[in-house]
Amino acid sequence: MKPNSLPLLALMILLMCLACTAFADGDAPDLVLKGQIRPSENHTYHPVPFTVPANVNRITVQFDYTGRDQRTTIDLGMLGPDGFRGQDGFRGWSGGSKKLFTISSTDATPSFLPGAIRAGRWTLLLGVPNIRPNVTAEYTAKVWFGHPGDPAWLPEVLNPPLRHEAGWYRGDLHMHGAHSDGSCTSQSGRQRVPCPLFLTIDAALQRGLDFIALSDHNTVSQMNDIRELQPYYDRLLLMPAREITTFTGHANLFGSDQPLDFRVGSATVPDWNSLLRAAAQLHGLISINHPIRPDDETCMGCGWAPAKPVDMHLVQAIEAVNGVDALLPDSGIPFWQHLLDQGFRLTGVGGSDNHDARQVVGTLIGTPTTVVHASELSMPAILAGIRAGHVFVDVQGTRDRMLNLTAGVGAQTAQMGDAIHAAAGQKVRFTVTATAPEGARAEIIVDGKTWQPAGVDLAVHGTLSQSFDWPGDGKRHWIRANVRDAGGNLLLVGNPVYVND
Ligand SMILES: [Zn+2]
Ligand SMILES: [Zn+2]
Numbered sequence: 001m002k003p004n005s006l007p008l009l010a011l012m013i014l015l016m017c018l019a020c021t022a023f024a025d026g027d028a029p030d031l032v033l034k035g036q037i038r039p040s041e042n043h044t045y046h047p048v049p050f051t052v053p054a055n056v057n058r059i060t061v062q063f064d065y066t067g068r069d070q071r072t073t074i075d076l077g078m079l080g081p082d083g084f085r086g087q088d089g090f091r092g093w094s095g096g097s098k099k100l101f102t103i104s105s106t107d108a109t110p111s112f113l114p115g116a117i118r119a120g121r122w123t124l125l126l127g128v129p130n131i132r133p134n135v136t137a138e139y140t141a142k143v144w145f146g147h148p149g150d151p152a153w154l155p156e157v158l159n160p161p162l163r164h165e166a167g168w169y170r171g172d173l174h175m176h177g178a179h180s181d182g183s184c185t186s187q188s189g190r191q192r193v194p195c196p197l198f199l200t201i202d203a204a205l206q207r208g209l210d211f212i213a214l215s216d217h218n219t220v221s222q223m224n225d226i227r228e229l230q231p232y233y234d235r236l237l238l239m240p241a242r243e244i245t246t247f248t249g250h251a252n253l254f255g256s257d258q259p260l261d262f263r264v265g266s267a268t269v270p271d272w273n274s275l276l277r278a279a280a281q282l283h284g285l286i287s288i289n290h291p292i293r294p295d296d297e298t299c300m301g302c303g304w305a306p307a308k309p310v311d312m313h314l315v316q317a318i319e320a321v322n323g324v325d326a327l328l329p330d331s332g333i334p335f336w337q338h339l340l341d342q343g344f345r346l347t348g349v350g351g352s353d354n355h356d357a358r359q360v361v362g363t364l365i366g367t368p369t370t371v372v373h374a375s376e377l378s379m380p381a382i383l384a385g386i387r388a389g390h391v392f393v394d395v396q397g398t399r400d401r402m403l404n405l406t407a408g409v410g411a412q413t414a415q416m417g418d419a420i421h422a423a424a425g426q427k428v429r430f431t432v433t434a435t436a437p438e439g440a441r442a443e444i445i446v447d448g449k450t451w452q453p454a455g456v457d458l459a460v461h462g463t464l465s466q467s468f469d470w471p472g473d474g475k476r477h478w479i480r481a482n483v484r485d486a487g488g489n490l491l492l493v494g495n496p497v498y499v500n501d
Pocket of ligand 1: 243250289290302
């Protein structure tokens with residue numbers, strides 16, 4: 001080795017280490033606290049101090065110890081920098097009931113108290129109800145620190161996938177409960193009350209959904225309920241969301257539990273672009289809601305009416321089908337397609353906008369259903385599937401209707417949301433597949449206009465699998481499919497395959 005290669009080697013090792021830190025981000029704990037509990041500590045409290053650095057807004061602890069088979073029992077609590085003296089010093093006590101808990105400004109695992117996370121010396125407080133005279137226990141506490149701007153799916157240890165298989169997952173991306181203006185009749189039927197989240201969840205499960213986004217207006221207080229309910233409801237992904245609700249339009253932000261200043265038109269948030277740039281820092285996903293609603297006294301601020309042009313590159317999805325607007329012709333589809341025509345790749349999604357989990361007619365949870373192809377049932381995978389456009393909307397929210405559009409040119413293949421390149425004169429082979437009631441019919445939309453491939457029958461006889469060629473002209477196009485029933489009503493809305501995008 002040449003002498004001058006040593007600095008290079010050091011640099012390479014440094015770069016490799018930076019890479020491994022980045023790779024391990026979200027998975028490896030920030031601290032590992034290890035220690036022993038000795039027999040002499042029976043019936044005492046054992047403090048484990050640790051330092052919380054500045055700019056931390058969540059502490060997550062996973063705790064384990066040896067000796068359970070010898071009846072060793074260690075209880076668990078948490079104290080902030082002021083201990084029992086300060087107003088927010090005591091942060092909870094779980095006895096021996098929790099192996100994993102989190103505390104943040106918005107939410108905490110039951111037994112623990114949400115609130116500000118101050119930098120300083122915190123204490124994991126261990127209590128020892130029992131350790132035998134001849135036993136020494138080894139404990140390990142892994143500690144993860146969260147930071148402002150972290151997405152809601154970190155740390156991963158708190159948010160394991162509910163299912164590991166890739167597949168089509170059905171969900172509702174828009175609803176309101178007790179944390180905003182969702183209400184339902186109380187148990188006795190005597191009054192209307194803020195509708196508790198478990199009723200929303202039960203309604204979603206009855207509809208056979210795999211995920212729901214809890215999009216209360218402008219708040220993140222639903223996070224604390226999610227923290228309690230998600231471990232029990234381990235077949236339904238509860239996705240943190242909020243409906244950013246302004247005087248000039250509504251948009252959902254998915255996948256973030258962080259506060260966001262929504263006051264568009266104020267000194268701090270002069271316009272929608274500044275709000276959307278702040279939202280982008282939170283790593284969530286933005287969808288413009290019910291864009292064609294009126295903006296008047298029937299629905300104040302509901303229509304999409306920003307005072308200045310909005311940079312649509314800061315938006316990832318459009319609520320093409322809203323449950324409340326379902327009776328309006330095509331809901332938000334013309335708005336969405338107009339943006340597709342302008343060259344934006346925006347995913348068309350649906351949301352019920354349910355405000356009463358117990359209602360039996362009208363905008364039921366799951367009507368419409370957004371169906372997402374995801375690598376697993378987890379928050380980041382569902383959001384990645386939506387971002388990618390691997391999505392169709394089941395307008396009536398059934399359990400079994402399907403729609404897909406794939407394309408191939410030579411060795412290239414694409415599914416909904418993907419792009420494919422086709423030179424002028426080159427044929428693109430499309431295949432539309434669908435499951436829908438007898439009498440339904442698929443339609444192909446090219447750049448916003450219905451296009452009937454010559455000699456191809458698009459009638460759905462329970463199922464449909466039909467291929468056709470589309471002549472490329474070397475220019476940009478977007479091509480998607482719908483399915484309508486015999487009466488012409490929309491049943492399924494597919495996302496585009498983009499050509500030459
Ligand atoms: Zn709204
Ligand atoms: Zn809403």
